Amino acid sequence: MYTLYYIAGIATIISFVSNKEKTIQGLKVGWKKFSKILGTYLKLLIILSFILLISDQFIINYLGGQAPFVGLILGLIIGSITMMPGFIAYPLAGILVSRGVNYMVVAAFITTLMLVGVATYPVEKEFFGIKATIWRNIAGFLISALIALATGILYGEVLI
Amino acid sequence: MDKTKNKNTTNYILFSLFTAFLLVSYIIDFELGERIGENFMIFARDMIAILPPAFVLIGLFDVWVSRETIENNFGNTSGFKKYIYAILLAATTVGGTFVAFPVANSLYHKGANYSSIFTYVTAASLVMIPMSIMEASILGIKFTAIRIGVSLPLVIISSIILGNFFSKIDYKIPQVD
Numbered sequence: 001m002y003t004l005y006y007i008a009g010i011a012t013i014i015s016f017v018s019n020k021e022k023t024i025q026g027l028k029v030g031w032k033k034f035s036k037i038l039g040t041y042l043k044l045l046i047i048l049s050f051i052l053l054i055s056d057q058f059i060i061n062y063l064g065g066q067a068p069f070v071g072l073i074l075g076l077i078i079g080s081i082t083m084m085p086g087f088i089a090y091p092l093a094g095i096l097v098s099r100g101v102n103y104m105v106v107a108a109f110i111t112t113l114m115l116v117g118v119a120t121y122p123v124e125k126e127f128f129g130i131k132a133t134i135w136r137n138i139a140g141f142l143i144s145a146l147i148a149l150a151t152g153i154l155y156g157e158v159l160i
Numbered sequence: 161m162d163k164t165k166n167k168n169t170t171n172y173i174l175f176s177l178f179t180a181f182l183l184v185s186y187i188i189d190f191e192l193g194e195r196i197g198e199n200f201m202i203f204a205r206d207m208i209a210i211l212p213p214a215f216v217l218i219g220l221f222d223v224w225v226s227r228e229t230i231e232n233n234f235g236n237t238s239g240f241k242k243y244i245y246a247i248l249l250a251a252t253t254v255g256g257t258f259v260a261f262p263v264a265n266s267l268y269h270k271g272a273n274y275s276s277i278f279t280y281v282t283a284a285s286l287v288m289i290p291m292s293i294m295e296a297s298i299l300g301i302k303f304t305a306i307r308i309g310v311s312l313p314l315v316i317i318s319s320i321i322l323g324n325f326f327s328k329i330d331y332k333i334p335q336v337d
Contacts, residue, residue, distance in 0.1 A: 004254050008213030015220050022223045030219020033262065033336050034212070039171030041211065041258075045203055046178045052199035053192075085206060086291045094298040103303060110295070111307065114285040120257060127261040129334050132326060136278060139318040143282070143311060150310040151303070 071105035079112030083119045104152030115140035210255035234272035242276045243316045250283035260284035275323030282315045
């Protein structure tokens with residue numbers, strides 16, 4: 001879990017041995033960027049704490065037992081607005097599959113979960129600006145829909 | 161500059177109120193508040209584990225990696241190989257989009273072009289190695305193979321389209337430092 005600390009630690013030591021001034025300057029740059037963005041990350045934490053209230057049961061109820069294309073659309077939407085870490089999302093996806101939910105619907109949910117971040121908008125816009133954030137997320141949504149359709153076709157759930 | 165400071169202050173105040181709310185929820189046993197608190201811990205642990213060291217690495221990257229290196233590999237003069245590099249970098253980025261956003265921002269300001277950083281950020285949420293392994297073990301290798309196989313060409317194509325569009329309108333990405 002703290003792998004990144006080891007990597008950063010080793011990198012800092014190597015950097016320090018090679019060039020002390022440069023390292024200090026680098027750490028200052030990192031700190032400046034971090035302190036400037038920290039508030040936005042804290043705001044994101046609050047948003048995410050509320051979003052995760054959308055329970056597993058809710059998602060299972062909504063995505064299960066739908067007609068494939070309704071499930072696809074719902075999967076895309078729920079995946080876009082929610083955000084959850086992988087160790088929650090994948091077991092949930094496993095449950096969905098075991099309940100007979102189409103792979104296409106699961107793919108729609110999982111892919112938008114990763115690719116479209118309505119909740120992470122406040123952070124993304126700080127790094128990309130508003131316009132790029134919006135277009136990137138629209139592209140992500142379309143890509144997710146195509147991936148889900150391809151999954152449906154390759155699993156034989158959708159006939160063409 | 162002042163605007164960012166004010167915005168940060170607002171966020172700090174909001175965050176203090178939020179933690180106070182969680183604390184009170186635990187004291188008076190307010191169930192909904194406790195559930196929000198549990199969710200908070202899940203994401204907070206994640207961020208504590210990745211953000212501070214990620215920014216140390218971003219800072220070091222900033223002083224050690226020269227502008228030419230980034231321009232040659234991720235810039236306009238670099239051909240198709242920049243997409244390969246962007247995807248490889250994405251696959252090995254630890255921490256997902258929380259880390260990929262600031263890294264992409266730094267890359268851009270070092271001379272990477274739009275299509276490279278779009279490829280990088282999009283791929284970072286799609287092909288992270290640890291996540292993909294977990295996915296394959298639960299949903300099957302076929303599922304993961306389809307997802308990655310179909311997404312990579314789409315990621316590159318959409319990044320080129322978006323990249324051209326943003327260069328044409330002369331879009332500027334905000335500077336974070």
